[in-house]
Amino acid sequence: MAPSAGSSSFKGYAFDPKAYAKAVLHGCKHSSSSVVGLLLGNGDGKVLKVLDVVPLFHTHALAPMLKIACMLAEEHCKAVGGMEIVGLYHATGSGSTEMTPVKAIAEKVAANFAAASVWTLDASKLAEKQFALKGMGRVKDEWKAIGSDAVNLSSEALAETSRLIGEMRFLEVVDFDDHLADGRKSWLNESLFKGEKIEKLQID
């Protein structure tokens, strides 16, 4: 796979409401464990669009299953078209918002997508219906904080996400760990938002 984006970070980050909600719900489901997932999207040089996420693990993230999960996610991107793995999200059991635990994985993603970003769940923001992911972008071999003004997500999407948490819909999120334990559970989470208002919300 050839590096597709330049070495500089993006000016803006737009999240598809469903992608954001899925990542947040995944973190909520396993609030006392470390959780990690992939961001799928594309960048046009200025704005990075996060179109979808793939929830990966809530136990440990070790090399072999990580490799398989990434290969499957890439295959999925090819099937859908117009997106690739552009970053990671993660949440820690202790509530710390440091990116250290996933740094090694992040470096691997950055090797394929130079302007990768890593987003850490800050659960304390959820109660206030604020954007709850703290971003770090890859700029010339270093990770730098992404200002919250660079992120684009409608307040409607935030309100819907918060409603879904209130209804405990996070119990339905399936990650790759769940899938490996029971193959019938789909890590694509096709029916997670079926019939919900958020399904129709568009990326800004």
Next chain:
Amino acid sequence: MEPGEYEALVARANSGGAMELLQFMRTHKIHQPELVLLHGSRLVKSRGLGNELWTVLEQVFLAAAELGCDQWRDYCLKELTTKFPSSLRVERLKGIEKESLGEWKEAEKLYQKILATKPEDTLTHKRLIAMHKQSGKVPEAIEAINTYLDSFTTDSEVWHELGELYIEQGTLQRAAFCFEELIVQNPRSMYTILTYAELLYSTGDLENSRKYFSLACYVDGANLRALWGLFTCNMALAEKDKSREKSKQFQELQKFTMEKLRAAYKGLGAQGQVALKLLAAVPTVSAS
């Protein structure tokens, strides 16, 4: 636990199956505090629990303490303290209450007091370890575990905990050592075999990793983690295998693994298609 058994219980919980669900979660150590609080509190309110009441109160207490739901936490603890005023088990719960308030020092004092009268109380030892972990003090947690293992060498649960902590820290060689210990204690545990195989792979020992993934496939031939693991090892070792005496056998092994995976993903909808496409794209090694 059968696949789907737990999900079925969750679905039935609102129509009279709540007690069964809570029981199931206790026996199988399923960690989902939101569900415990939701159904447990309803059960407690309904006042029809009989002798089960105290167990459910404890379960609801633990869930409420974790979620920071103070009213239920305090209610349950009060009821339990009144019923069992001199119980060590309730003393331990008081420690957990302190933890949920962030009063780590107070909690530690309570635990140390219990241990002073009953040094063999392994649950309190474990609580102390968990507390260090939860307050983000991983090195302290590791130290506490190592001290504990000096006295209780065969406690597999704690070896497991130590292994997971080492993984979290990124010290995979040490983690692998813990899982070796676990394999000796329980040689047919799929979870242990698979985690050990994954650790071996991650530390670069591909040959042995493949052996343990093979063992996992032998114990349970339908396990996806085992099959994908074996598949990854075979791919990583494909070049090396070519020059081996038994190269044919390794090719057969990969063919077998991929057949199993294909069979597993047939009829699984969109995600099955993704996996099948990936498998179709893998270059099959021609016989050399």
